Amino acid sequence: MKRSRILSGMRPTGKLHLGHLVGALDNWVRLQDEYECFYCIVDWHALTTHYDSTQGIREMIVDNAIDWLTAGLDPNRSTLFIQSHVVEHAVLSMIVPLPWLERVPTYKEQMAEIKEHDLHTYGFLGYPLLQSADILIYKANAVPVGADQVAHIELTREIARRFNHFYGQVFPEPQTLLTKVPKLPGTDGRKMSKSYGNTIALSEKPDVMKEIVRNMVTDPARVRRTDPGNPDICPVGDYHDVFSDKNRVAEVDHGCRTAGIGCVECKMWLFDSLQKRLGPRYERRQQLESRPQDVLDILNEGSKKARVAAGETMAEVRNAMKV
Numbered sequence: 001m002k003r004s005r006i007l008s009g010m011r012p013t014g015k016l017h018l019g020h021l022v023g024a025l026d027n028w029v030r031l032q033d034e035y036e037c038f039y040c041i042v043d044w045h046a047l048t049t050h051y052d053s054t055q056g057i058r059e060m061i062v063d064n065a066i067d068w069l070t071a072g073l074d075p076n077r078s079t080l081f082i083q084s085h086v087v088e089h090a091v092l093s094m095i096v097p098l099p100w101l102e103r104v105p106t107y108k109e110q111m112a113e114i115k116e117h118d119l120h121t122y123g124f125l126g127y128p129l130l131q132s133a134d135i136l137i138y139k140a141n142a143v144p145v146g147a148d149q150v151a152h153i154e155l156t157r158e159i160a161r162r163f164n165h166f167y168g169q170v171f172p173e174p175q176t177l178l179t180k181v182p183k184l185p186g187t188d189g190r191k192m193s194k195s196y197g198n199t200i201a202l203s204e205k206p207d208v209m210k211e212i213v214r215n216m217v218t219d220p221a222r223v224r225r226t227d228p229g230n231p232d233i234c235p236v237g238d239y240h241d242v243f244s245d246k247n248r249v250a251e252v253d254h255g256c257r258t259a260g261i262g263c264v265e266c267k268m269w270l271f272d273s274l275q276k277r278l279g280p281r282y283e284r285r286q287q288l289e290s291r292p293q294d295v296l297d298i299l300n301e302g303s304k305k306a307r308v309a310a311g312e313t314m315a316e317v318r319n320a321m322k323v
């Protein structure tokens, strides 16, 4: 039986970190067993905000792809590709009413938040439309997203309905595959964000990662070693919940609340848990870093497959639109 198709992507605007791993990549890897997966490095999306500083995007495409491969995405099971290698994406802008784009919640939010780039551009306003085109061009049946992206998928469904209304049934209305993202704050306890400098990159060297973990913020109630703490309000506790096994989480919980362990000890346990999970990937990453052309070959091969799928849809689109 033909499997349902999903599509998802990441912008190559920086190194991937633990938030990308637990918020998306782990899920993407699991979904490979169930769906026909298209995973895309969305470099055009990067241009919607970083159009004035494009240096480094190519390097970041390879770097992000290495993290994908070391996380367990398998090019033999999923199509891993680069968005800009498939030109069919830019087709839907003719039929989308402007207010549909202006009312997307992230548009206003990011306009207010991002100060380092002038976002008064056609490209930035059209960002959710480009995302819709990514989804529709591959006729994805579902899209794995976090709660903040649900409005974008709803827009995609509206665009699909509008197109189908004008020209006949071509696009499926994609479903939202809501990804349950575990609580993982930044290392300083604030929201995890590259711009706060509170992330741990997946490519971090073990000794650097150890230092970052050592400097993590803890429950402020633990001023002295003898003060009991509360792991529920400590970022180190949150990280243990995600990366440590049940026994370790129980030890942390008890030891913290009874002041039976110190924060330094607790952090080194966390570092051990992270290394158990990420250490073997770090070694694989180093191998791939020495063979960037192999990584590009995988993306080029995936992009070829994606072009075939997009071309098939475009033939249907042209036929339906009589153009």
Ligand code: SF4
Pocket (backbone or CB within 6 Å): 218, 219, 222, 229, 230, 231, 234, 235, 236, 237, 252, 255, 256, 257, 261, 262, 263, 264, 266, 267
């Ligand atoms: S013992 Fe661990 S969980 Fe408790 S406050 Fe210290 S670092 Fe946080």
